[in-house]
Every structure is written in C-alpha cells, then in structure tokens.
Amino acid sequence: MIEPRTLKGFRDLLPAQALAREKILDIARRIYRSYGFAPIDTPALEYLEILTGKGSAETDKQLYSFTDHGDRRVGMRFDLTVPFARFAAQHIATLGTPFKRYHMATVWRGENTQRGRYREFMQCDFDTIGTTSPVADLETVLVVHDLLVAIGIKRFTIRVNDRRILGGVLRSAGLAERSTDVLRSLDKLGKQSLDAVVDEMAGHGVPADVARRLVAMAALAGPPAEVLAAVEPLVGDDAVGREGIAAVRTLLDGVAQAGVAEGRVVVDPSIARGLDYYTGIVLESFLDELPTLGSICSGGRYDDLAGLYTKQRLPGVGASLGIDRLLAGLEELGRLATAETPAEVFLVHFDAAHLGDYLRIAAALRADGMTVEFFPEARRLGQQLKLAAKKGFRVALVIGTDEFARGTAQLKNLATEATTTIAWEGDLAALVDAVHSHLEAIRSDH
C-alpha cells in the first residue's frame, strides 16, 4: 500500500478551506474588475531563461526547474510578475497602453516553509503598465484598500513609502553604494531592536551616528504629514528624493479625496521591499491583529517591467494579494467561515414515494437561484437534520407524508433551530417564494 501524503509545503484544501479561498477569489475578481482590470492567464511552465534572468540569486535558488521530455530547460513560475513581463513584451503591441490586467494563479517556490508560507500558493496580482501617471499609483492603493475592506477585514494598515526617498536619504548620507545592505538592515526594524539594526549597519561600514539617524527615520510613525516632514531634512537637496516625497504627498491627498478612512494608509519609511525592480512608491499591508504574519498584499511602482524581453519601455505599478497567507491569518483569528457546503437549502429526503415531488421542488428552488442539496437517501429525519446542521446549510426543508397531505412544509433555520410552517397547498411558486423570503431574512441577519 502506498502511504497517501503530500509534499512539504504543498497542501490539500478541504471543502471549508477551498470554499473560503474561492470566496476571497470572487471578491478580488469583483474589486479588480470594478477598476477596469482585465483577466489574463499565462502558463505555469516557462522556458528557464525567462524566469532566471529577472529575479535575484535568491529567487533563482527557489525556482523549481527541470528538463522536459523535449530536452528543454523549463521552470515553474515563482511569481506572476515575471511571466507578466514576458507576456507584455510579447503582446503589448496588440494590447496598447495603458494596459490593466489581473491574474490570479498558483506559483511555486522551493523555500523553507513557515506559518503562512508554503511552497505552492496563490497570488492575485493586478498591474497597470504603460503609464507613469500618479493616478495609477493612487488606484493601486485604492484597490488594495477596497479589497481588504470587501473581504471583511476590520483592522488593517497599508504602509506606503517611496524607493526614491530611501535613495535620496542614502545619497545625502553618502551611502549610495551601500544601499542594498542598508535597506536590508532597515527592513528588519519590525523584528529587531533599534540597537541591533544599528550594529548590523555598523558592520556594513556605516558610521554609528548616521546609522542611528537612519534607524530613527525608519522607525518614524504617526500622521503621514508629520512623518514626511521629519524625513524631508534627511533627503536634503537630493532632487530624486524630493520627487519621492512629493509623490507620496500626492498619493496621500488622493487617498483622502477618494474617501479612505484616516489611519488606513500610513507612511512607513522602513518599507523597502526586497525585489530590486521597484523604483517608485512601494506598499505593504498588514493585519493589525497579526503583524508578525507579514505582508498580505504588497507592491509598488517599477520603471520598466519588461526590459529583459523588449526594447519598449513599460513603466507600471501594481500589487499582489497573497491569498494563502491571508487565509492562514484569518483562520488563526477564527474569522473563517466554517461551512462545508456551498448550498444553503437542505431538502430532506423523507418519503421515497414522493421522489418525483422532491425533484420538482428542488428544481423549482434552483430555478429561482437558490442553492439546494437533495439528500440521496431516505434516512432517519434526525440523522439528516444533524448532518445538514454540521455541514453548514442555512435551512432544512422538511416535507413528509403528512405535509404533502396537508399542503404544508416545515422550514428549519439550522442555526437557531427555529421551525416555521409554510402553507403552499401544492402551489410550487408559493413554496419557492416562502423559502426565498425566509432565506433573505436569514442572510440579512448575518
């Protein structure tokens, strides 16, 4: 016998989890579309050279790659951005710019696992390419905001920064060549103490007083305008750095004008993002109740998406929702729906002699748009009800021999155990209406 098992970092999803994931995918799809992003898809497998050029040495190491049956070196995509770059280089001529797309798909990374970190997981990307307009930056933040709100997350924070600000600060401090190391150290601020980070920078050859100032800047918190004002002197006369500050100001103004609640979007000078292709605004978002989970939705602006694959310059901005990490977080917080069924109505199979009636009733309920499961066997009533409650149906519809004789039906709210009697006198439409309105009432209670 072969032991049934799954690979490290790869998981099965049971109905409750798959239902939760699909629900969020539906929401993401709806929000992305509401801003005009169009869906695309790309292959899971690409020529290895497409994938290896772009990422750092780190992502190359994490890449799943092999030789296929035709002796081609191929790799599985580790994010959706690189395939999109290839896609854009190949198709931008027919698509035209600006081009807005979303892409929700599985990616693979052969790295070590941890809470909310898997080797196979889904990303929900959206990007706008072919424009440098600040409006596109603004929309990116608004989409992330709308998305998290629509998912039903009450407490979250979107942290924004601009790569140009960091660059300007480093240039003004004479640390331009050390920037990668310094940014990497700064990025650890959430997890390590200020002193530890200062020490680490000293190890990279940064004078202690400069390191201290950088760390103090990165640790700034409070109203965005104040944070920006505090950062400004550190940028000094660096023109690019000042552009970054102006860009963040513009962004925050837009966010406010769009009606986003205060405090939802903050400036965090320590946000750098690991991927080196970001050149403008960068953003990360966190669950306030679970900050250690890491960013659940991040992105930023890049100068040139597809420089490796085409001469046409394609600047853009976008972000990615890490749906599996988010689900891990919501599960830990006990916010995940527990229903194991997508159907709302459980039709009890009571009297096998009335099979035809049950089928007719189920069909009528479905034709009205309701989701209905008809139990396949005429098992004990108690057993059927218990099963229906456990699986998370909203209501159970009980029509037995007596009910058929009297032209009635029992509708049970499985959460409250309340029973209502419906008089339908053999009039299917009346039964459908009654069930429909009860369901509406139950849904609005939620």
Next chain:
RNA sequence: GUGGCUGUAGCUCAGUUGGUUAGAGCACUAGAUUGUGAUUCUAGGGGUCGCGGGUUCGAGUCCCGUCAGCCACCCCA
C-alpha cells in the same frame, strides 16, 4: 539551504526512573426512539505510538537517521 523545538485514535491530550494485550474526553457508527438536530444509556469501529534503524531480556519512553509541522536566520505572499 542552516539552526532550535515538536510528532501517541478524525480532534484535544494522558501515559510514572524503559516493564504484561496503549488509555480518556470529544467526534463517528448502530440500537433504545416505525417523523425532528438535544440529553441519557448500551454496544461498536478505529492506533505499524510519524517512518526506518540502533541500544536493551524488554522501547510510546533512551540514541541515530529520515519525513512532516512550528520558530529563528535568509527571503518573501
């Protein structure tokens, strides 16, 4: 990839300094109850103690390896 912690029934766990056929609660199945999700009672199914090897008269318990999970580094969703 490196280091640390953990691994007993579907779930939560107990299991004395190594000592007979490995337990509990919940869950599950059947019945008491030929039409109502609960309660109670009765009976029942389920475990190669993650897996493999070693030490020992004897290993769930000690040692090594391995797989998986969690945590840290690294990186990120």
